[in-house]
């Protein structure tokens with residue numbers, strides 16, 4: 001069961017369709033009564049769309065460099081205590097999201113550099 005105070009924390013996961021169906025349904029109802037969350041979801045979706053567009057501007061050479069670097073990116077452990085009965089391997093998107101976020105931020109940073117040339121050894 002999701003408390004009403006907890007619903008305010010689900011904007012990011014809702015914006016990228018990462019909630020379980022029951023959570024998404026509860027949050028959808030919450031959006032109708034919470035303008036702050038509704039605005040945050042709109043802004044997060046706009047940002048996610050911009051990030052998705054930025055990825056398409058990455059050169060094939062840079063993409064290959066990122067893919068080669070992925071095994072070297074350490075995944076951070078989850079914050080806070082693990083809930084009772086939670087798998088050691090984590091849930092679904094929680095396992096790969098940190099690595100994808102690092103790779104996307106590197107790709108976005110490289111694509112914004114003047115000249116667009118990646119730096120060797122980064």
Ligand SMILES: [Zn+2]
Nearest residue numbers: 007008034037
């Ligand atoms: Zn809210």
